[in-house]
Amino acid sequence: MNLEDIIQETKTYYCLECGKCTSVCPVAKYDPSFSPRAIIEGALLGFEDELVFNRELFSCLTCYTCKQECPSDVDFPIFVRKARSIAQDNGQRGICAHSGQLQSLARLMTSPTIKQKRLEWLSKEYSVSENSDVLFWVGCAPYFEPIFEDIEFRALDITEASLKVLNLLGIEPKLLPDEKCCGHDVLWTGDIETFKKLAEHNAAQIKEAGVKKIVFSCPEGYRTFKLDYPNYVDLDCEVQHISELLAEKIEQKGVKFKEINKKVTYQDPCRLGRHLGVYDAPRKVLESIPGIELVEMKHSGWESICCGTSAWTNCDSYSNMLRTDRLSEAVETGAELLITTCPKCQTHFRCAMVDKGEEHRSTPRIEIMDLANLVANAMGERK
Amino acid sequence: MAEFEPRIIAFACNWCTYAAADLAGTARVQYPPNVYIVRLMCSGMINPDYILRAFEKGADGVIVSGCHYTDCHYIDGPVKCDAMFAKVSKMMHVLGLEDERLRREMISTSEGTVFARVVKEFVDQLKKLGPSPFSSLRKEKVAV
Numbered sequence: 276m277n278l279e280d281i282i283q284e285t286k287t288y289y290c291l292e293c294g295k296c297t298s299v300c301p302v303a304k305y306d307p308s309f310s311p312r313a314i315i316e317g318a319l320l321g322f323e324d325e326l327v328f329n330r331e332l333f334s335c336l337t338c339y340t341c342k343q344e345c346p347s348d349v350d351f352p353i354f355v356r357k358a359r360s361i362a363q364d365n366g367q368r369g370i371c372a373h374s375g376q377l378q379s380l381a382r383l384m385t386s387p388t389i390k391q392k393r394l395e396w397l398s399k400e401y402s403v404s405e406n407s408d409v410l411f412w413v414g415c416a417p418y419f420e421p422i423f424e425d426i427e428f429r430a431l432d433i434t435e436a437s438l439k440v441l442n443l444l445g446i447e448p449k450l451l452p453d454e455k456c457c458g459h460d461v462l463w464t465g466d467i468e469t470f471k472k473l474a475e476h477n478a479a480q481i482k483e484a485g486v487k488k489i490v491f492s493c494p495e496g497y498r499t500f501k502l503d504y505p506n507y508v509d510l511d512c513e514v515q516h517i518s519e520l521l522a523e524k525i526e527q528k529g530v531k532f533k534e535i536n537k538k539v540t541y542q543d544p545c546r547l548g549r550h551l552g553v554y555d556a557p558r559k560v561l562e563s564i565p566g567i568e569l570v571e572m573k574h575s576g577w578e579s580i581c582c583g584t585s586a587w588t589n590c591d592s593y594s595n596m597l598r599t600d601r602l603s604e605a606v607e608t609g610a611e612l613l614i615t616t617c618p619k620c621q622t623h624f625r626c627a628m629v630d631k632g633e634e635h636r637s638t639p640r641i642e643i644m645d646l647a648n649l650v651a652n653a654m655g656e657r658k
Numbered sequence: 659m660a661e662f663e664p665r666i667i668a669f670a671c672n673w674c675t676y677a678a679a680d681l682a683g684t685a686r687v688q689y690p691p692n693v694y695i696v697r698l699m700c701s702g703m704i705n706p707d708y709i710l711r712a713f714e715k716g717a718d719g720v721i722v723s724g725c726h727y728t729d730c731h732y733i734d735g736p737v738k739c740d741a742m743f744a745k746v747s748k749m750m751h752v753l754g755l756e757d758e759r760l761r762r763e764m765i766s767t768s769e770g771t772v773f774a775r776v777v778k779e780f781v782d783q784l785k786k787l788g789p790s791p792f793s794s795l796r797k798e799k800v801a802v
Contacts, residue, residue: 373706374706374707376705379710379711380710380753382714383714383753383795385795386791389792390754390791392751417752418753420752421744422706425741
C-alpha cells in the first residue's frame with residue numbers, strides 16, 4: 276500500500292482545508308505542533324516521507340472527534356491507521372507507551388505453538404459452561420494484571436464482575452482457553468500482518484466453539500470484532516457489549532437492583548461512543564439502578580473527551596494534561612464516582628491519579644469504577 | 659540430527675555481571691558459547707519489552723543479571739530490576755512460557771566462575787526443555 280492508495284480509500288482528496296478537525300482535536304488543543312489538517316494537506320501534496328517519518332503520526336488518538344466534525348466526511352482516523360502501516364513497513368514503530376510491551380505481547384501471541392494459561396484466575400464462584408452459545412471475551416485482562424499492579428488497577432475485577440452479572444442474568448457463558456489478543460492495538464499501530472494472524476486464529480477458535488453471540492466487557496475488542504474483523508475474516512456471530520446486553524435485559528423483563536445512593540458521572544470511551552454510537556445503553560443501565568444520580572460532564576456523549584492514549588501509543592505530557600483536565604471535568608460535576616465502560620480509560624485515569632511526586636499533587640482525584648462492577652454490586656449476591 | 663543448541667540472551671549490568679563475564683574470559687573459565695551478552699548500565703534500567711523482544715527474536719532463555727543489592731552503583735537498581743522481573747515473569751507465565759526460561763541472577767565483578775556455572779546450568783536446563791514456544795516467530799536462521 277502506498278500513500279496514493281490511502282488517499283483514494285479514505286477519500287482524503289475531499290478535504291476542504293477548513294481546519295475543523297484541528298479545532299476539535301483533543302491533542303491539538305495541548306500540542307501546538309499536531310494538526311490533522313496539516314497532516315492531510317501534506318499528504319495531498321504528496322509528501323510521503325514527511326508523513327511517515329513524522330513523530331506526530333503516532334500522536335493521533337484515533338478518537339473520531341475529527342471524523343464526526345468533518346464536512347467532507349474524510350476518515351482521518353483510518354487515514355492515520357493506514358499511514359501507520361506504511362510507517363511500520365519503513366521500520367517506524369512509533370513511540371509506544373509501556374515501552375511497547377503490549378504490542379510485543381500481541382506479536383508473541385501469534386506463535387502457533389504457545390499454550391496460554393489465561394484462565395488460571397477463574398474460580399468456582401462463577402459458572403461457565405462448555406455448551407453455551409454465548410461466549411464471553413476475556414481479552415487482555417489476565418495480562419493487564421501484572422502490568423498495572425502498581426497503579427492499583429485490577430483488570431480482572433471487571434472480568435469477574437461481568438461474569439457475575441452474566442450469571443445473575445441467567446447466562447452461563449463459555450470462555451475460550453486459547454483466545455488471543457483481538458489485535459486492536461497492533462492494528463491501530465499499523466502492524467497489519469500481526470493483526471491478520473490474530474484475527475484468523477480467533478475466528479477459527481470461535482467457529483470451532485460454535486457460539487451465536489459474543490459478549491465483551493471491553494469496547495476495543497467489541498469495535499475490532501464488529502468493524503474490523505469482517506474486513507479480514509469470516510465471522511458469523513452477533514457481538515454485543517455488556518452494557519447493551521444489560522440495557523436489553525432491563526427493557527425486556529426488568530432487572531432487580533438494590534439501592535445504591537451515589538452521585539455518578541459517566542465517561543464515554545471513544546471506541547464505544549463515537550466509533551460504535553453506543554451512548555444510551557450504559558446511561559440507561561445507570562438510570563435504572565435506584566439511588567444512582569447521573570450527572571453529565573461538560574463534554575459528554577458524542578463530544579466527550581478521550582482518556583488521553585489509545586492503542587498504547589505516544590503517552591506523553593500532553594496526554595497527561597488532557598487526562599488531568601478530563602478528571603477536573605469529572606470532579607466539577609460534584610459526582611463522587613466516575614463510571615466508565617472501558618478498562619483502558621480506567622488504566623489511564625488511574626495512572627494520572629497515582630501520586631508521582633510534587634507536580635502531580637494538584638491532579639484532581641475521584642473514585643473510578645467500571646459499569647460492570649457497579650452493576651454487580653447493585654445486583655447483590657447470587658440466590 | 660544435531661543436538662538442539664539453545665540461544666540465551668543475557669542482560670548484564672556494566673559494573674558487575676558484565677565484568678564477571680569478562681573475568682571468566684580472562685581467567686579462561688570454560689562455559690558454553692550459547693549465551694549472547696547485552697551490556698546495560700544497570701539492571702534497574704531493563705524494561706519488560708527488552709525481554710519480550712528477546713523471545714520474539716528467537717531467544718530460548720533470558721538471564722537478567724546485575725549487582726547484588728548492596729553493590730549497585732545507582733543505589734537501588736536491583737530492587738527496580740526485581741520488581742520489573744516479577745511483572746514479566748507473571749506475564750510470561752500467562753503467555754504459556756515455562757518459568758524456567760527466565761532467570762534472575764546477581765553476579766558481582768569477582769564472581770567469574772559463578773557466571774560460567776550459571777550459563778552452564780542454564781544451557782543444560784534449556785536443552786531439556788527444547789526450543790522456546792515462540793521459536794516459530796524467528797525470521798532468519800542464525801547458526802549458534
